[in-house]
Amino acid sequence: MDGAPRRAACRRLQLPLLCLFFQGATAILFAIFVRYNHETDAALWHWGNHSNANNEFYFRYPSFQDVHTMVFLGFGFLMVFLQRYGFSSVGFTFLLAAFALQWSTLVQGFLHSFHGGHIHVGVESMINADFCAGALLISFGAVLGKTGPVQLLLMALLEVVLFGINEFVLLDLLGVKDAGGSMTIHTFGAYFRLVLSWVLYRPRLEKSKHRQSSIYHSDLFAMIGTIFLWIFWPSFNSAPTSLGDTQHRTALNTYYSLTASTLSTFALSALVSGDGRLHMAHIQNAALAGGVMVGTAGEMMLTPFGALAAGFLAGTVSTLGYKFFTPSLESKFKVQDTCGVHNLHGMPGVLGALLGVLVTVLATHEAYGDGLEDVFPLIAEGQRSTTSQAVHQLFGLFVTLAFAFVGGSLVGLLLKLPILDSPPDSQCYEDQIYWEVPGEHEDETQRPLNMEEPDTQA
Amino acid sequence: MDGAPRRAACRRLQLPLLCLFFQGATAILFAIFVRYNHETDAALWHWGNHSNANNEFYFRYPSFQDVHTMVFLGFGFLMVFLQRYGFSSVGFTFLLAAFALQWSTLVQGFLHSFHGGHIHVGVESMINADFCAGALLISFGAVLGKTGPVQLLLMALLEVVLFGINEFVLLDLLGVKDAGGSMTIHTFGAYFRLVLSWVLYRPRLEKSKHRQSSIYHSDLFAMIGTIFLWIFWPSFNSAPTSLGDTQHRTALNTYYSLTASTLSTFALSALVSGDGRLHMAHIQNAALAGGVMVGTAGEMMLTPFGALAAGFLAGTVSTLGYKFFTPSLESKFKVQDTCGVHNLHGMPGVLGALLGVLVTVLATHEAYGDGLEDVFPLIAEGQRSTTSQAVHQLFGLFVTLAFAFVGGSLVGLLLKLPILDSPPDSQCYEDQIYWEVPGEHEDETQRPLNMEEPDTQA
């Protein structure tokens, strides 16, 4: 009876203080380091005597807004399928992503665009920050319902740094190509949190089992998330590529890949169920695997057929993962993957990285012409052969996996600190511990929530 | 007791096998025929020595994404109003549209852009494929809840071909102007399925009557569909027009037309109800009729007033159709039009075609200046008089109706084949036969579903 009020008081202060501290810290760092770049600064832009039509804004901003929609609405609503965790799914997505945009502006800025003591920001840094937030939200899916907002914010703090370093190593040091982030976003995000979920394993989670499923309306809300992710994924993969044909081709490849993963998901979902009926969780997730799959190879000369084949494979593997792999992931490996992140982002991400290796090996001067400079600058400049580039691509995948495993383990250990507010096993997947849920007072007799139950975590 | 398990086994295999076969077939055809066009191919684009800013991508992709949102989210959620058919509405929309994008890339490619043995794809073919998927989903509304996914996929296979041929006859052979598809999309889609719905008439559908209505939340979900269709319709009509003033003017005309159809829908909905109350089905559908109405004339010099008048007429006719025509459509003509497709797409589509005839007759060199080349190239080049063009426009409408009637009849007869999995009368508008619906096991005692009931179709 004594622990509960203390814990409640603790919870009351941990979240707001952390938010205020994080916001204060990033604001100070922004004041010291962050400046408008030459396309957003009034004086710098007009010095250049540019035509307004050439401002990067007009080439990137529509794609940025699609990405922004995916991050905040798509990932947020995709996780609303849990019947009693909708406020948390969409609310914590909102909080984490808002923090990540600021924090990754700083981290990515220090690593990628730190010139003259300043970080320079514009639409490209906005896209990069949203990409980092995307990786974070992918990871969120693996620990959804089992972690409190304070834990999530600390995770975000560390994961953004690790994401930035991994991205820096891959793109800047190794010269790896990964525009849509099959490696940097999907593989990293998925395995980071799977390891973390393994460290934070809860053996008695069946206490909340009844809340881990969806209800009819929560599945429809989740489909809103799915569809926005699906329609805007071509913008996601193409947002940061070179302009012109590359951006155009990336969008086209992603578009075809997604159509194929949708068809294979429907086929496999009906095949693997005992009675031929479709399963919503497959459609909501595996149909998107085609977008993950061409994250690396999408900007290359994959060909429309290649995009279809890749998407087909991704949807198949992802659906089979939901049916056969996720259950054994928990029973054998003690990893509780709430959203099936391993099926949507993990396996398709790794396959996408390997596809990138393959398409890189097949690159020829004939197929790319002068466009080789846009896609493989190091090959075009004669610094690397296609084989060498392919080996670097493959090495990038291993680096990413290493970062994810080591990072996930360390962050997991930190989050096991008993001081941090974590929901007890019986309260997982439940909004009421973090939110004032409407109508809860009237229904209290029906849905009793024992707040004083001993915390089995600490 | 014997037929049911056999039917279930049959159902278990029909859908996945059809998906796999269709995907395999399109993939092979893609491998043989589909290539990047000169704006998406790295070598071709760089040969041309183009400025990246001139890549068609930047002029079309934002509109494409709006169209894409309408097709997948708009049409999908518009049909979620049925209380027990939300998974199917949004899920089958997803499946059909994903297949249609691939298949119509091939069909439209063979008919419109087959050069040197190859189909060349880019953002324009993406828009055209989405348009064809739109026509398909319009039709879906007329048979919603009464057809299984296997029937729907076969319908899609045939309708995409017929859509492509009709479009080819109108745009390429007859030189008809129909950018937003009043004829090719709305009239064709609506009458194709109405005929089909007539062929597939089910006399005992009142068995599922209780599931044909909406509930409070399902109507709100449907409003999400409506609003996305409404806001992006200006992009739909303007996506494929000539660049510059034509695209700009089409968006503007559609914007005004929709505001007027909204006002007339609210007015008529309150007028025709007995007690002055508004009906959600009218608002969800008839308010959109203004977009359908200016599908042909939107790119012409319709004038802002003309757009308002057209929208007003469309909203009025459409709302009156819901009140007075739909009931008699079933009782007199034996056509069961679940979503009221005839009111939203059929009548406004025909009126839109006629409006196109009228505005074509009124076209003058004075009003269009050198812009005549963009809107009426055959008139500008002296090959046709305005009257001749108008006659061709009118002829295009009849051709479209003929294609829809003949095509709908033939496809309907095919779908009556008893081998195809079709929901029994008592199971129409019900997700559970195709989807694992959450919570159904607990509720089974409340909502008993007799799966062994004799199929009244075969």
Added chain:
Amino acid sequence: MDGAPRRAACRRLQLPLLCLFFQGATAILFAIFVRYNHETDAALWHWGNHSNANNEFYFRYPSFQDVHTMVFLGFGFLMVFLQRYGFSSVGFTFLLAAFALQWSTLVQGFLHSFHGGHIHVGVESMINADFCAGALLISFGAVLGKTGPVQLLLMALLEVVLFGINEFVLLDLLGVKDAGGSMTIHTFGAYFRLVLSWVLYRPRLEKSKHRQSSIYHSDLFAMIGTIFLWIFWPSFNSAPTSLGDTQHRTALNTYYSLTASTLSTFALSALVSGDGRLHMAHIQNAALAGGVMVGTAGEMMLTPFGALAAGFLAGTVSTLGYKFFTPSLESKFKVQDTCGVHNLHGMPGVLGALLGVLVTVLATHEAYGDGLEDVFPLIAEGQRSTTSQAVHQLFGLFVTLAFAFVGGSLVGLLLKLPILDSPPDSQCYEDQIYWEVPGEHEDETQRPLNMEEPDTQA
């Protein structure tokens, strides 16, 4: 027993007749006055011998579509949180906004762009009309649930005129800068309706108290509105600014400001609740205050740090307003503010105007270079000093408040006319008096609605 049928008959005719009259009147005015501008007119555009790539459409239309989404979907769904008023929230939003787009095209056209006896329209007038509709919907939130559609349409008629005049005085006469409308949209919209809500005060509204709260699913629907507003707010503030760096910078500032208001909202929401739990109403609304706050200063050289600080302040003030100010607004000032418009738009709008004054004072030729012409043309041309411009900005705020107070009072008095259909106290926040609600017949025994209850308003 006699008054009720008469009132019902009256209601039956008031709304449709008003819609038809308004639509007829604007159509006639459109026929007389409204013409395509030189970028939408075929002949005018081709006279100019322009490159199609330079058509204003390509620089503004993507932003326009984001604004359009905010107005129709964002504001509409934000208000769906009321458990029994979803149809009205989203439906009346639709009706009011559709009318406002037409009517404000006329009003703003007469005031801003009336040349040679004609109003010329294009994408800029579309953006401006949507902005005016936005102000209207902001106001809608303050009287939500307590006013009928006829009252709302009359309000719209008058408010659009007052909005247009206020905007004309500020932007054209006083030379005030207010691209994102901290003053013209948010401050005006909020205080106009707060005054109006004060005039229309209903002392016995607790009769409908049980319907003023949200339920679980209605809060999730509202979050869809919130997130679309949040993600597209950068487009809202930047849509009407000068092209190039100014538009780019405005989007960037708004983006950062929103992230900070989100963090401060989560912090404060947890702090002010007794038990550390978050409140959905805060997240749904106060997190957006950062966008309101930089409506004026967003296009200026606010710096990224300034954007964060401004957003932080806005989120803090707004959340505190929900907790402490809204309750006393009703108890002390007799203002019933359904949606907390004062917290989201009122206070942040005023603070945003003051921030604009501050940043104007700090403007230097050094910081803006030749870009000064784009942001402060009167300073660049030497007609004003920065101090003088700042004083004009401050004066603009007072003018806006004066317009809002006087306008709100007059319109409120007009709306108290007993002839106008207004919901009785016991029927507020209830869809059934205006909509045919599905399932109401079955449930009639459970939710009895006494339609004949004496109207306590008249």
